[in-house]
Amino acid sequence: MCSQAEVRMSSCDGQTKTSAARVLTQEELDRLGGERTLVSDFKQMKLENEAQKNWDLFYKRNTTNFFKDRHWTTREFEELKACREFESQKLVILEAGCGVGNCIFPLLEEDLNIFVYACDFSPRAVEFVKQNPLYCPERCCAFQCDLTKDDLMENVPEGSVDVVTLIFVLSAVHPDKMKLVLENINKVLKPGGIILFRDYGLYDHAMLRFKSGSKLGENFYVRQDGTRSYFFSREFLAELFEETGFQSIANDYVLRETVNKKEGLCVPRVFLQSKFTKPGQPQSS
């Protein structure tokens, strides 16, 4: 049942968008609330220092086979097609934390009139992007960059990007450093430009599955391989972006039931899907 303040929209692709967080069962609440011990400060520091190494090892193990190509981005974010003033205008996109390119290559295949900057802090991931047959320097520029400390302007001109995509990336960054990522992105985004965000939402199935000893902080966990994941509430995300000077355009949970073939179970997935804009008038070139 929806509360009065809550807006729920079902779509034909089996997902529901809503402004209200998923309601947990008593058993789920007990399980989450029962985990009070956090990973030690020493281990937390080690995980932070080794974040890049752990992601690079992830790509060494999984190569390009882990994430599926994300063909849904233009369905979910019409800005990837429609925010040009003229048909002939080239759209400049930055995929921040591009992994091996599961988001950018479907876009490059679909739209001939885009230029994509793609960066990741894993050197292996960047190398996989460059080796993709669809990669060509006239249409894309992939480079290695730690979004929390390397200035994006070393590779991307100031105020030159129309659309930034942040797809399942910010969740991998320590919450104390997320603002640094947004400040870095802010410098290369045009006034009037847009950030498209999709990531793990509060009470996603993955959050409830973490075993004891994996909790790093509120809504923040570590996986067996040392990579970390934050689970976003819409309030936390809105505050983070608004404090960095962005304005919210959309910010909703996406609820889906997916079948986990390994476990033979139907599981509730929760993502947060949002759009933010950098205030200001786009400058005509």
Ligand SMILES: C[S@@+](CC[C@H](N)C(=O)[O-])C[C@H]1O[C@@H](n2cnc3c(N)ncnc32)[C@H](O)[C@@H]1O
């Ligand atoms: C779950 S993957 C998502 C990759 C891609 N966006 C996609 O949609 O398939 C998260 C990515 O974020 C990258 N990442 C994590 N922290 C980062 C940081 N501080 N700077 C740059 N990339 C980072 C990881 O290397 C990894 O490739």
